[in-house]
Amino acid sequence: MTQTRDVVVLPPAAYLTPCEIPFDSPPLTRDEAVERDLIWKGALEKCGQKPDKIKQWYQDKQADK
Template structure:
């Protein structure tokens, strides 16, 4: 019987690493390394600390979104 042949399919798997954009992997820096000397200086630093924490949280959210984690 010619024409009655079977074709064998071979599946090959390759592992590949999928990395997020490098901007999501940068270290979260602290804006200050020393304690404020006065109450006024502490108050003036509050918006800067808030912005730094917000930026760090956005990186974490971006990583979660990249890897498909749902926000709780």
């Protein structure tokens, strides 16, 4: 008789955390909005890298087998 066992391995918690939202209120001035655009762009780019990091982690795990 053959027994099977499932082993669940999750990616590092840092890859699974929700993305940070830089601001929770609208800008008060046009200048502030322009400054925030750059901050939002950086935050969205950082957030967009998470799936790539998870994929890379998974590929590394498969290579370790």
